[in-house]
Amino acid sequence: MLTPSSISCCLMELQVQKIKVANGVWWVSIPEAGLSVLCGCPADSVKHLIKRGLISSVECDGTLCETGPAAILLSDVSVQAGEFSNLAEFVSVRKSSQFLD
Numbered sequence: 001m002l003t004p005s006s007i008s009c010c011l012m013e014l015q016v017q018k019i020k021v022a023n024g025v026w027w028v029s030i031p032e033a034g035l036s037v038l039c040g041c042p043a044d045s046v047k048h049l050i051k052r053g054l055i056s057s058v059e060c061d062g063t064l065c066e067t068g069p070a071a072i073l074l075s076d077v078s079v080q081a082g083e084f085s086n087l088a089e090f091v092s093v094r095k096s097s098q099f100l101d
Contacts, residue, residue, distance in 0.1 A: 036054075
C-alpha cells in the first residue's frame with residue numbers, strides 16, 4: 001500500500017535532472033522513470049532542444065520518429081517581455097509500453 005512516507009522515500013531515491021535550455025526554457029527529467037517535462041515553450045524551443053541533444057531521431061517499428069518531452073508546462077501569461085510565451089512547435093505523441101496493460 002502506498003503511503004505519503006513511502007512515496008516521498010521513493011522520490012528521494014530518484015535523480016531529478018534540470019537543464020536550462022534557453023531563457024525561459026527548462027528541461028526537467030527523471031531518467032529512471034522515463035519522464036521528461038519541457039517547462040516553457042517560447043518560439044524556437046524545438047531548435048534549442050535539438051541543438052542540446054534533448055530531441056533526437058529514432059526508429060520505432062520501422063518508422064522514423066523523434067523523441068521529445070512527455071509533457072509541456074506552459075506559462076499562465078501568454079505574452080512576456082513583448083514576446084509570445086506559448087508557441088508549441090510540435091505535437092508530443094509518445095508511444096510507451098509502460099502505459100499498456
